[in-house]
Amino acid sequence: MEGKKDMFSWEQKTLLSELILGLEATKKLQARLGESSPASETNGNLLKQILSSYEKSIAIVNWSTSPPVQLIPKAVGVAPVTKSVGFPKSPASVNGSPRSEEFLDGGGSSETHRQEHIFNSKKRKMLPKWTEKVRINPERGLEGPHQDDVYSWRKYGQKDILGAKFPRSYYRCTHRSTQNCWATKQVQRSDSDPTVFQVTYRGKHTCARGTLAAPPPPEKQDTRTQPIIAQKPNEILESLKTSLTVRTEGLDDVFSFPNTPPLYDYGNTNDYFGGVMESSPIFDVAEWFNPTIEINPDFPTFLPDSIYY
C-alpha cells in the first residue's frame, strides 16, 4: 500500500501510455470521420463512447497513483470530449492507493470511521466537476439525456439552499459501496426559470456500467414508474433537453459536450410554472427527472440498479 508512493510502477506507466495512444488514435479517427462522412451519427456516438472510456480509464489510473500523472492534457485538446479529467492541484498527501479496504470497515470504530471520512472528502475534492443545464420541455419526452444520466443514482440528501427557491438534491452512484464508484451529482432547480435544472456532476463513474460501454436499451425494467408522476397535474414537463455548460472549479478544463440535440423552443411558459411555489401541488419537478434521467420519452422512469446487476 505504501510501497511506491511517488512513482508509478512501469505497469501503470505503460498502461497510461497505451491508453493515451489509444485516445489519440481515436481522436484522429474521429477527426477523419468527421470530415469524410458527415452523416455517421452512429460512428460519432461510438467514438464518443470510446473516448469517454479512455478518459475514464486514464482517470482511474491516475487515481491509483499518488501524483496524478498529468499527461492527459497534452496538446491534443481537439475533441471537446477530451476535457481531460481535471484534478485540482496535487493530491497533497493522499495515500498512494485509494483502495477499498478501509471502506469496508465493519468494526465501525469511530476512528476508522473518521479517517475514512477524511479520506473520502479529500478524494472527493480531486474529482472532476462540471455542470450541465437541463431544461424541461413541456411537449416532448425527456430529451437526449446525457450518458451520465443513464446511470443509476441514489438520492442521499436534499437541502434548502440559501437564497434558492428550490431545494438541492444530492445523488450518488448506486454502486458506490459495491464497486467503489464515487460519482455523484446534485440537482438544483433554477430560481428564475423553473424549467431549468442545473445538474452538477462530480467524478466519473468507475462502476461497471459506467466505465464500460454505456448501458443502452435494457431499460425495459418493467417500468417502475414512480407514483409521483401519477399525481402530477400534468405530465408536461416530462421532457427535458440537455444542453450543457461547464464551469469548473479552478480546473482548467474546458468542457463541452459534442452532442447537442435539436433545441426546442417553447416560447410560452406554460402556466404550469406560473405560481407554483407554495400553493401548487407541484412539489418539485426535480423529483421526476432527478433520480435518473430516463430515455423513455413517455415516462421518466427511475430505473433501479437491479437491471445491471
Next chain:
DNA sequence: CCTATTTGACCCGA
C-alpha cells in the same frame, strides 16, 4: 425481506 427515499442530525470548511 430488501432496496430506495425522506429528513433531521451531524460534520466540516470558510
Next chain:
DNA sequence: TCGGGTCAAATAGG
C-alpha cells in the same frame, strides 16, 4: 458561526 454536503434512522414501496 454559518451554510453546504453527507450520514443514517425511519419510512415507503415492491
